[in-house]
Amino acid sequence: MQRINLLSPRLANQIAAGEVVERPASVVKELLENSLDAGATQLDIDVEQGGVRRIKIRDNGVGILKDDLSLALSRHATSKIITLDDLEAVRTLGFRGEALASISSVSRLHLTSQAEGEVEAWRVETEGKDMSTSVRPASHPKGTTIDVRDLFFNTPARRKFLRTEKTEFNHLEEVVKRLALSRYDTGFRLSHNGKQIYDLRPVTDQLHAEHRLASLLGKKFIENALTIDVEAAGLRLWGWIGLPTFSRSQADLQYFFVNGRVVKDKLVAHAVRQAYRDVLYNGRHPTFVLYLELDPATVDVNVHPTKHEVRFRDGRLVHDFLFSRIHKAIADVRPESEAESASESGLSVSQGVAQPETAITEQPALPLANRPVNSTDWMRAPQSRVAADQVAGQLEGMRNLSGYANDYASSGGYTPAAGNEQVDPLTGEIRQSPAPSLNVATGFTGSVQEEYQTVPPLGFAVAQLHGVYILSESENGLILVDMHAAHERIVYERMKTSFYEKSIATQPLLVPINVSVSQSEADLVEENGEVFSAFGFRVERTGLESVMVREVPIILIKADTEALVRDVISDLSANGVSDLLEARANELMATMSCHGAVRANRKLTIAEMNSLLRDMEITERSGQCNHGRPTWTQMTMSDLDKLFLRGR
Structure with a gap:
């Protein structure tokens, strides 16, 4: 029978490292989180061979006192929590007190630091099987530098599981990207094998924040993103959500932060997926960079060794808040808002999406309130492109439904043969149904005789092209509308309104x-x-x-x-x-x-086309049909001048 023995400190740390240190990216995550918790405003990361050979991180934080250096490399030693109450309301990124001990047990680690208020710097490193430490004087400015060399040199079995240098660096770069997105007030520099990858300066305003987003996620994301900021029930959600037409084949451009900590949570994923359900193709994934702020006592971040998962005290409240706010923000994007944005900023609009001609165009910011974590004043500005909380009231005033039976039947959604008594599939009403109307205009609510003081966002119809598209002249140029896709969305939204506003049969x-x-x-x-x-x-x-x-x-x-x-x-x-x-x-x-919407090759009069355009301007999610296809596109006069080389 094997006797029970106490594990050696090194073996215990190496076992713990199996949970904390999976690959070089894990090391970078733990060390950068420590630096951010130390108040660093500048982080320099130098790596070699994907981080396997060397990871060097330097910060300008508060540093570590000489007497605490040896403790810093010990297990279960931390300055971030003392009592159980601290653990239940964690406000820091790291708190387990195992990272440095685990990393030093599977690498050659040197830590040099000068604490705030001290005149000398000190260096500590671990030695021997018992991981005893030695401290000696060093030269270093205020802050800390950690140098990790030869990762897994003493655990060759672990090293065999590492991938290629490129793959390991990609994982490491993703960690830096996530932290750079969580802390706009901090500068980040990343170099690999002597080549600079990122040089991100601290953000001071909305424009620079969007520059950082463009640098990390690509220009296309910020060109096709809506800003959002809403608060309710002690929860605050702010950030950027991609337009439905800017979707991805995989969920690789989705970043969600809870109190500044990046997480992957199935409840959050479900809420976002539900909010985009009506406007995306099957198999497509939305894009977003979102920040949720709430009382730290209402969220448990200690449910996973790497702290990637969280548990909310009231998960249903969080789910409903995320879904309703994102759903409203998407619903409020109409041709009116997109066309006005293009007019004001000189953008060209393609496939219902505003696309700046320059790399980054300054956009109106959101009126953000004080945020409890990582407050940044540049996010508070007077005007919002997405006023999600006002959607319900605006829709109530804009929509003019003249009764379900006439509205739905005349729009082509429900047209049984004349004289037959039918049970309406939505309301259960038994009524004598009218014959199908051949006058498509009766399916639209807009008046074709209205006089406008200004040109409407989608302009006025000029012609119908090949029985499929409506050509319209707007104030900024020309607009093409897919009449079937547009009418399909209009009919669908009316059907949903009728279904949910009436008692369900x-x-x-x-x-x-x-x-x-x-x-x-x-x-x-x-x-x-x-x-x-x-x-x-x-x-x-x-x-x-x-x-x-x-x-x-x-x-x-x-x-x-x-x-x-x-x-x-x-x-x-x-x-x-x-x-x-x-x-x-x-x-x-x-x-x-879809079956009830006006079909291709159906000839429309100018009045009918204008009526359809007006209905698009007041219909939720009218930029996409029910299957996620765009319903309209625009070419500005600037686009047309470039096309024909005018002015050259």
């Missing part, structure tokens, strides 16, 4: 459907009955491991009810929330609106 099942589930799943159904009832489902628990579906909404009467209920339960179990019922209803309405 339901139908009791003649034979209720019994669904066998686990006990925990039955508990979920019992605890989340409002999720089902909000969409016309009546689902009751009938046993320890069974539930019964007794009533369903008419719009989903032909759906596979049992499969749908199981999917909702699964979603509730995984995310704590579920929007699958709403998603299924929206999918059905999107299909109906």
